[in-house]
């Protein structure tokens with residue numbers, strides 16, 4: 001794939017905000033034929049997914065007919081098209097069951113908010129000065145391509161850094177392949193909520209490199225160390241629904257909830273008991289609780305299995321984590337440590353959650369491993385009322401993206417998609433249906449080659465250009481701010 005093509009596709013797939021609404025008075029207005037399935041004044045609700053956090057709640061988008069300015073074949077006109085007016089939760093979606101969090105409710109603003117960034121911005125002042133100037137997509141692409149060519153001419157491809165939020169699906173594959181073909185290091189993904197640490201810990205403790213699902217609805221005791229699970233953490237809508245079930249959905253049976261954190265969060269404000277602890281000592285508290293359980297022979301240390309074996313001193317009963325020592329480090333009174341441990345054992349199924357700032361410390365992975373071991377000790381892993389892991393589909397090799405540079409082979413659908421996107425750009429004429437996304441692309445000028453583009457099909461060009469790239473060392477790795485999924489061995493942490 002060419003650099004220019006890559007940038008165009010990246011811009012398209014990520015540039016939903018590129019449609020600006022200012023008109024050009026010197027261009028004749030044309031009213032296109034309205035879409036036939038739109039009835040004036042009648043709303044239709046289109047199912048979709050909220051993408052504002054990894055939870056992926058199901059949504060229904062209220063679409064009404066409206067007028068939109070569009071460019072078609074270089075001419076500005078007005079077309080009646082479906083415009084998103086409101087977003088609600090999809091009652092048939094298994095994660096959120098019709099509910100949405102405030103972010104999901106506000107998602108329309110991603111498309112309509114007047115302050116959203118609608119054009120590429122170029123820094124015009126010194127770094128950090130905050131001085132930027134809007135430039136067109138054509139200018140931005142030209143500049144980027146020139147920079148990439150400059151790096152290539154001086155053999156500095158390895159100095160290119162591609163920083164992004166976590167990518168999924170075809171966009172991730174697109175970026176991975178481009179960087180591998182170009183000779184750059186793997187993409188650097190920035191994960192704001194530090195979920196990478198939890199995935200790593202779950203991989204080490206349970207062989208599941210995933211975020212957990214909590215079966216609160218059937219829990220009788222929930223101890224949370226730092227995770228704002230009713231506010232923003234993990235899957236807050238699903239967790240709020242299950243939490244409500246635990247507290248009020250079982251007549252005569254109300255689960256207890258204890259929150260440990262350094263400041264009162266939205267979740268902490270809902271707790272039966274709120275306990276302050278020094279930041280970064282949540283793992284010490286978890287091991288202190290485990291010590292009490294093992295020492296009092298409430299549960300055998302061996303019950304924690306692999307998760308316990310990862311913790312130094314576990315099989316000896318964690319003698320360094322007696323309640324008095326835990327109090328010294330965490331600030332949680334030793335009597336409270338003993339009481340919490342006994343309560344958890346006495347009210348199964350009991351589960352401990354850790355997340356947010358508690359695992360964003362330098363000892364975050366150790367903290368998460370300690371909590372995993374505690375949950376395993378309590379028998380709360382993969383059990384009703386405890387931690388569950390979503391079964392992952394086992395992708396057979398033919399369905400996975402090939403590691404080689406060609407867009408062909410076992411990924412023909414992706415290849416065809418790239419062709420479909422690039423063809424109108426090359427010809428400057430759209431052959432597909434007119435969509436808001438297509439309009440945005442055309443208005444942004446992405447549909448025109450800006451210079452020394454390669455006129456070959458992406459497949460031909462890719463195959464010819466990258467024939468020797470299959471063995472590139474950067475081709476199959478993805479790093480995150482805190483390290484890759486492989487990460488260092490636990491003994492070195």
Ligand code: SF4
Nearest residue numbers: 050053056057101104
């Ligand atoms: S929890 Fe909120 S932001 Fe996350 S997917 Fe659901 S509605 Fe969207």
